[in-house]
Amino acid sequence: MYLKDIDMDKFTLIEADNNNYEFNGRVDFSNPKSPTIIYAGSLIKTKFQGTSLKIAINNKHACFENSIGFIVDGKIHGKAIIEEHYKDIVLNIASDLEDEVHDLILYKRSDSCHYFDFYGVILDKGCTILSSGPRAKRRVECFGDSISAGEVSEAVDYVGKVDPENHEGIYSNAWYSYSMMTSRKLKAEINNNAQGGLAVLNDTGYFNGEEFLGLEFTYDKLRYNPQLGSCNSWDFSKFTPHVVIMALGQNDAHPDNYINTNKEKRHIWKEKYKGIIRDLRSKYPKALFVVITTILVHDKGWDDALDEMVEELEDLKIVRYLFRRNGRGTPGHVRIPEAEEMASELTEFIESFGEEIWE
Template sequence: MKRVMECPQNVHFIIMECPRSGQSAYIFNFWRETQNMIIKPDNEMLSYSGRIDFDDRLAPVLVYACSSIGMKFAGTSLKAVIANHRSCWTNELGYFIDGEQKRFTLSSDEEKKTYTLAEGLSEGTHELLLFKRMDSCHTFTFYGFEIDDGAEVLPLPEKPKRKMEFFGDSVSCGEVSEAVAYVGKPDPEHDGEYSNSWYSYAWMTARKLNAQIHDTSQGGISLLDDTGWFAAPHYKGVESCYDKIEYHPDLGPTKQWDFS
């Protein structure tokens, strides 16, 4: 006869008993895999902001700084499934969980990977804002969130009615905005670690005015083509990028933005 017993640490004990003597003959134990609930990108409870490529609703691509995904959920853990597309720098995403700002480093390959954002959260509801810290030195494809099995996603507050769009260069993206030791000095040598769009004047202005933001800015870009520092040696300016959703020559073909 076989009996299955479960202990609190998700361990199963399988006890095989001899039918005649009743004594245990074998004991096995193994870890049971935890099942997570998948929150797909097209879930109506998710809140997106920014100029985002939604050609595939189950795999949206976030390109610009300040682009974000918000979610309110009940549960004790949270993961994000993402594929990064890198041009340069070490790429990081930022996020707020219950008001505390954090960040994590993305893989430099194109593979879809699962990143743990939170574990051991308290019981109850939590709010997430996942956002793009950097400009199009990278883009990423979002494949969804994972939360505890049996947890739920809850409605977020309504988005602000006011909308703002910013066109600019690195300062509008918040590049090197965390290099506080270099205020009033030349920018330090870096690998992208100081860039954080949350502290850009663009996003700070939008927050002060309670507005949604589209920050269509790019580090090194100038107003006109063949000037500035973006996309050498055939420099691109705002004049050829302002109406695009995909525009970085290292990351595939360009794609028009639908202003309607």
Template sequence: MKIKPNDVMIRYTGRIDWTDAEKPVWVYPCTSAEMKFTGNTLKIKVSNRNNYWDNYLGCIIDQSQRSYLLNKEGITELDIVVPDNDTNEHCVLFFKRQDACHEVTILEYEIGDGERLLPLKPLSGRRIEVYGDSVSAGEVSEAVDFVGKEDPVHNGGYSNSWYSYAWITARKLKAQIHDIAQGGIALMDRIGWFQEPNQIGMESVWDKVHYNPTFGPVTQWDFSQYTPQVVIVAIGQNDNHPYDFMKNDYNGRQAETWRDHYMKFLGKLRKTYPDAHIICCTTLLCHDCSWDKAIDEVVDTMNDKMITHYVYGRNGCGTPGHLRIPEACEMATELAEYIEGLEIEGWN
């Protein structure tokens, strides 16, 4: 039995392009579709658009996770192995493992003839949103043999948003998540790694659905679709490329300009989410402490009791490579504890 992507029994999470209600487009990591169904047949048909790396679709069925390699371009049809159980009922979560190195369109689901979709348990009212880079996206997180080491050579297969500190934090808090995270991104255009040499910064991405010019025009996000109580801003690590101006010239023009832009970015978030707690941070990924000093200075200057700066126990010195699963869990444990200690209105 074929099921359209916009079936009301399917629960989606993430910043999704619903321009065509029967062909939702997934752009950001942690975007997901969840359903409960009967029977032992499950298929999904998607269409992929590739910019770089190999691209994979994540799937967790009855708490067992695996990834599925997608065709670089065009349609991929996947036949999901459904484990036997006594109830003949199954839960599945499909999710986007990677950032906008690709975009994937959901075309169709299929379960067995005569089977049905079942109601899902209701979600809590907790909602978080993360603005970050590759660490927030879970890039290279599955390379667990390289904990505390530089990244291994890879082509995208180790990247898994499920194991990002962002999504682990959300699960610890039993919260929904929108993960506005992109590998290589800095705050401002023309610095960082994303789309180098014509770098695109978070200032140009934060309010978009589509933002990778490889895939066509950018499109705006409708913020009325999702209102988080907690916003995490984890930017300030790729910003040292191609020149670490914060480390080498803290009081210079470039460093002052960055701090000014960071303050304005926080101001835009505050205007968009007037009641949200905004938590500024970097991560365990090795970087110079001047960036955390800069964030601290901006937060102090703003003098907004609901904009805070959190510094992890091993902030900036945990690993020279991307965070692996244990390091992401370390960050998530600290961050979730910090968030639970805040007095958050509507956090129930």
């Protein structure tokens, strides 16, 4: 359905610049009437009146299935698949609801395989939206790869196994990533700056086809995928986290797993990663940085290098964490039960630093 075809005698568009929307994540508000939702797990929260809900968007497609996740009243979970791109379209989210006030969370299920411009929700005529309540006081930020983005997380029949072939993104769901689960357990808002295939260094990993862009390119960006247009800088004053999860390294072994064999490359990798963390530290002087890899099978040499890196940084609030099954839990992406395992461990570790880290 196209936005221009909506009968406004029967429905009401509540535009995106309404103050009763709460946006989480690195969102581009260059046009407040159509903010662009970019990162995996970025979400929109509100309350709405009435018996039905639609949303109006314009989707920018790069690859894979593109869809928007939704949760209504904490119990109706689903995804709206986007089948047309670069057009002003309307997606049906819910109908035949009780005629009352409902809670709503809309969220981006996957990474920069797409962006979408959000125009607003469409409600029954005469209905409106209300604030979802005060924002969370705790703030977490995550820089990670496909595991942090929840890629292939819904393929629960493949726990402990390699990924299903030709999945085309249909099982990806950032809501069930360990990073998003951890933020919910901590009752924190999260900027989940995760991208499938991301390595620390450019020219390694898998992100962005032939260019192979790494964290050194993306970490300070708002729009960060050149396949979807010009990239721009993130304004770090918009979000200051209490806890920063740094979850990179596994993809740096592609195309060359040099970490145990090439001391010069190992040094370059550590220095670049340290430089990024130091730059983030200059912006977040009080934050706790937690440096991790995941339970995805990978060479232990990357964790040894991270141990060295953290020690060399000489900062008591930059710490390492190793999961109980670190580097040996699964040969495929982390599924929902495995993400729950990781989130429980990581939450316990972060909470061990006490309430003062949230001050």
